[in-house]
Each structure stands twice: as structure tokens, then as C-alpha cells.
Amino acid sequence: MIDLHCHLLPGVDDGAQSVSEAVALAQMAVADGIEHMVLTPHLHPGRYDNSLLGLQPHFDAFKVALKEQNIPLSLSLACEVRLSAEVLQLAVANELPFIGEWNGYHVLLLELPHSHIPPGSDKLVKWLLARNIIPMIAHPERNKDIVHNLDKVLPFVDLGCLFQVTAMSVTGEFGVPAHQRAHEMLENNWVTVIATDAHNRQHRPPVLSKARHLIEQMYGADRAVSLFSGNPSDIVFHASPEKV
Numbered sequence: 001m002i003d004l005h006c007h008l009l010p011g012v013d014d015g016a017q018s019v020s021e022a023v024a025l026a027q028m029a030v031a032d033g034i035e036h037m038v039l040t041p042h043l044h045p046g047r048y049d050n051s052l053l054g055l056q057p058h059f060d061a062f063k064v065a066l067k068e069q070n071i072p073l074s075l076s077l078a079c080e081v082r083l084s085a086e087v088l089q090l091a092v093a094n095e096l097p098f099i100g101e102w103n104g105y106h107v108l109l110l111e112l113p114h115s116h117i118p119p120g121s122d123k124l125v126k127w128l129l130a131r132n133i134i135p136m137i138a139h140p141e142r143n144k145d146i147v148h149n150l151d152k153v154l155p156f157v158d159l160g161c162l163f164q165v166t167a168m169s170v171t172g173e174f175g176v177p178a179h180q181r182a183h184e185m186l187e188n189n190w191v192t193v194i195a196t197d198a199h200n201r202q203h204r205p206p207v208l209s210k211a212r213h214l215i216e217q218m219y220g221a222d223r224a225v226s227l228f229s230g231n232p233s234d235i236v237f238h239a240s241p242e243k244v
């Protein structure tokens with residue numbers, strides 16, 4: 001399986017805080033059947049002032065740490081980018097980190113504020129699409145506006161956005177409303193990938209298998225392959241898993 005969204009890179013956001021913690025998380029991911037992770041630290045201007053350039057040395061050091069421990073997990077680096085005015089500047093400066101490609105578009109993991117959908121978000125999405133960038137909305141099922149009213153996600157669906165739902169929402173571990181919205185989105189076939197959004201071992205672990213089993217039971221084996229391997233592989237490697 002491929003995990004497109006996690007906070008394993010140590011010491012750069014509210015995810016893993018030390019190399020040893022990050023290594024333990026990587027071991028946990030491998031034990032769960034995860035083969036590749038895209039490390040997506042928060043890029044949230046004013047809160048987590050990360051940049052691809054600044055993160056690169058941390059990424060290189062973490063890769064070395066995994067190699068030293070013989071942990072068979074491949075990695076790539078991007079960011080979970082908070083929706084903000086700075087996104088425009090980063091796009092113009094060619095400094096947006098992308099998790100991969102989809103139908104010729106660069107894929108941006110875009111995080112809405114948890115509390116609401118800011119007015120004008122659809123305009124930003126259109127602006128990005130016109131520049132060959134397609135947003136993948138991170139965990140829409142946890143956004144309070146969408147929790148309150150599923151229709152709030154429709155403008156993003158209509159614009160052709162991709163959607164990443166979090167594994168713990170699928171299993172119900174993030175509570176009833178997120179669980180309900182996750183499955184409504186799955187039933188509507190709006191979900192592109194399911195990812196861990198892992199932050200730590202105890203409360204937000206890098207585990208996909210539980211959600212995968214559930215998806216297999218509820219929606220069938222083919223759907224599970226698409227959500228956990230096929231679509232993420234297409235995005236990260238621009239090929240289906242068989243071809244990788």
C-alpha cells in the first residue's frame with residue numbers, strides 16, 4: 001500500500017518529534033503493509049513555515065536513518081499545504097510541493113481550515129487548475145462546514161478536485177460525523193485515495209490495513225486496490241502498481 005499523507009518527518013511540525021519516534025512509526029507502517037510513504041509536513045504560513053528547500057536536509061537525514069535500520073520503506077517528500085493567500089505566491093514562484101501527477105496535472109495536497117470553508121476557496125481552486133495544478137483536498141470529511149452539510153463539498157467535486165479521506169475516519173475512530181461523511185463520499189465515488197495522516201503511535205498511527213479490510217467488505221476488493229494502491233501509485237509513480 002502507498003500512503004500519500006503523513007507527518008513522519010521528525011521535528012518539522014506536530015508529527016514525529018524525534019528521529020527515533022519517526023523510525024518507530026516507519027516500522028509500524030511497514031508492519032501494516034505500507035511500502036511507500038509521501039512525507040507531507042504542514043506548510044502553514046505563520047504556523048509551520050516549511051518549504052521544500054528547507055525540508056530537504058531533514059528528508060535526506062531521515063532516509064539515511066531508515067537505511068541504517070534496514071527498514072524497507074521508500075519515501076518521497078511533499079507538504080500538506082494550508083489554503084492561504086501564500087499559495088498564490090508559492091505557485092507563481094514555482095515553489096509549491098506536489099505529491100505527484102494526475103492526468104497531466106501537478107497534484108497539490110491542500111488543507112482547508114478545520115473550522116470552515118473560506119469564501120473564495122473555489123476561486124483559488126480555479127486559479128490553480130488554470131495553472132495545471134489540481135488540488136487534492138485533505139480529509140474533507142473532518143471539515144466542520146462539510147460535517148454540517150455534505151453539499152458544501154459539491155463545488156470542489158464539480159471543479160474536479162481529488163479527495164483524500166483519512167483511514168481513521170473510515171473506521172469510525174474520529175467519531176460518528178467524520179465516519180458518516182467519509183462513507184457518504186465513498187458511496188458517491190468521490191474519494192481518490194485513503195491515507196493515514198499519521199502523527200504519532202498512540203493516537204494517530206500509520207495504519208491503513210483496518211480501513212482497507214473495511215473497504216473490501218463494504219465496497220469490494222477492486223475498490224480497495226484503487227484507493228490504497230492503484231490511485232496513489234498513479235499519482236506518485238505515474239503508473240499502476242503492476243508497472244512499478
Ligand SMILES: [Fe+2]
Pocket residue numbers: 005006007080138197
Ligand atoms: Fe495532515
